[in-house]
Amino acid sequence: MKTILVLGGTGKTGSRVARRLKAAGLPVRTASRTGGDLRLDLDDPESWAPALDGVAAAYLVEPSLSASTDHQARVPALVAQAVAAGVRRLVLLSAPRAGEDGHPLHVAEQAVRGSGVEWTVLRPQWFAQNFSEGPWRPGVLAGTLALPTGDGRTPFVDAEDIADVAVAALTEDRHSGRVYDLTGPRAISFGEAAGLIAEATGRTVRHVDVDPEDFIERQVAAGAAPDVARLLTGLLVAIGDGSGGALSDGVERALGRAPRTFEIFVAEAATAGHWD
Numbered sequence: 001m002k003t004i005l006v007l008g009g010t011g012k013t014g015s016r017v018a019r020r021l022k023a024a025g026l027p028v029r030t031a032s033r034t035g036g037d038l039r040l041d042l043d044d045p046e047s048w049a050p051a052l053d054g055v056a057a058a059y060l061v062e063p064s065l066s067a068s069t070d071h072q073a074r075v076p077a078l079v080a081q082a083v084a085a086g087v088r089r090l091v092l093l094s095a096p097r098a099g100e101d102g103h104p105l106h107v108a109e110q111a112v113r114g115s116g117v118e119w120t121v122l123r124p125q126w127f128a129q130n131f132s133e134g135p136w137r138p139g140v141l142a143g144t145l146a147l148p149t150g151d152g153r154t155p156f157v158d159a160e161d162i163a164d165v166a167v168a169a170l171t172e173d174r175h176s177g178r179v180y181d182l183t184g185p186r187a188i189s190f191g192e193a194a195g196l197i198a199e200a201t202g203r204t205v206r207h208v209d210v211d212p213e214d215f216i217e218r219q220v221a222a223g224a225a226p227d228v229a230r231l232l233t234g235l236l237v238a239i240g241d242g243s244g245g246a247l248s249d250g251v252e253r254a255l256g257r258a259p260r261t262f263e264i265f266v267a268e269a270a271t272a273g274h275w276d
Contacts, residue, residue, distance in 0.1 A: 002056030003027045004170055005087075008063060010035040012129050013093060016163035017059055017170070026171065029055070042074040045081070052082050057089035057170045060112065065104045067227050072104065076111035089118040089176075091169045093162070096123050096181065096244070104231065118176040120169035125183045125244065128156040128265040131197060132274035140197055140275055143204045148212045148233060149190050150240030155183035155247050156193065158260040165254040180250035185259050187245040196263060200270040212237050 004021055008014035009030025021028040031040035031051040040051040042062070052058075060078070064071045079090065092112045098105040098121075112119045130136045139145040162182055169175040188196075190207040198205040212233050219229035238244055251259040269275065 003029050003054050005051060005055040005058040006030045007040065007059060008032055008061035008093075009037070011061065011063070012127060012133055012159045013162050013166065014059065014061060016159055017166045020163055020167045021170070024167075024171075042078065043070075045077065048078060048081055049085070052085040052087065055082070055085065055087050057091070058082055058087050059091050059093070059166055059170060060108075061093045062105060062108050065228050065231055066225055067104055067231070072107045075108035079108075079111040079115050083115050083117055087117065089170065090115060091120045091166055092122065093166070094121050094123045096125060098123060099179070118173075120175045120177075121179045122162060122165060122169070123179065123181045123250075124157045124162050125181075125248075126154055126156050127159050127162075128184065128262055129159045129269075130156075131193065132265075132269040132272075137274070140194075140203070140205055143206065145190055145194055145205065145207045146210045146215075147190055147207065147236055148210050148215045148240065149207075149236050150209050151189050151191065152239035152242060152245070153187035153189045153192075154239050154244045155185070155187040156262055156265075157182050157184050157251075158262075158265045160265075161251050161255075161259050165251060168254055175254065178254075180254050181248035182250045183246075183248045183259065185247070185261055187247065188262060193262065196266050197270075197275070200266045201275050203275065209240070 006014050006018045009018050010032050018028050018030045030036040031038045033041045038051045039047050041047050062075050090112050094105050094109050097103055098109050109121055131140055194205040194207045216229045216233050220226055
């Protein structure tokens with residue numbers, strides 16, 4: 001059996017995908033800039049061939065949302081090299097609305113869908129794990145989630161569900177040619193999310209709405225590229241405007257079960273000590 005390659009193998013979804021594949025006894029290779037089985041840097045094409053050698057299926061992740069031409073060309077180039085190297089199944093971690101022209105991941109999606117091999121595209125909503133392992137964790141620990149979302153609601157999706165769908169797509173034939181929009185089972189506000197985390201941890205956690213321009217300035221000051229800061233802020237503002245609250249049946253279609261609730265995520269993250 002040939003190897004399954006997992007890009008971003010140390011990230012929120014990649015690490016979970018790799019762990020499941022290994023538990024199933026499947027040959028898996030993780031690749032990332034640091035910490036993986038092999039080094040693979042999307043900005044360094046010379047690092048790609050060793051990672052692709054002997055690979056039959058690959059989980060692809062584009063970690064950057066930059067609109068620059070260089071960044072948008074990385075995944076298409078990797079896809080072309082992967083197919084030439086013998087990869088016959090591609091699973092891409094994408095994002096909502098990436099099928100639309102102008103979205104930073106649109107070119108990556110088009111490359112995967114036009115690759116000539118089996119493909120599956122995953123478009124998850126905001127990760128629940130952003131509160132426990134990602135950019136919102138410092139706010140939880142500080143007691144204040146300062147985000148420009150108002151009272152808008154969104155169906156946070158558990159990375160455990162994303163990983164389950166990714167593994168199914170990597171290992172089963174029936175997911176070829178599918179685009180799965182992945183959400184949790186219900187939409188909640190950031191205020192509700194903060195309240196559920198506070199209840200589970202005993203911490204004081206609240207959500208405070210902030211001015212979008214102030215939020216952009218804070219991100220840029222923390223090192224984010226201005227175009228990425230504006231894009232992410234726009235997505236958060238859209239939640240407050242009522243967008244991004246729709247539910248999808250992608251998890252159920254792919255796995256035959258309902259998605260995990262936010263309450264389950266919070267209980268497990270609290271037990272694991274993510275907010276200690």
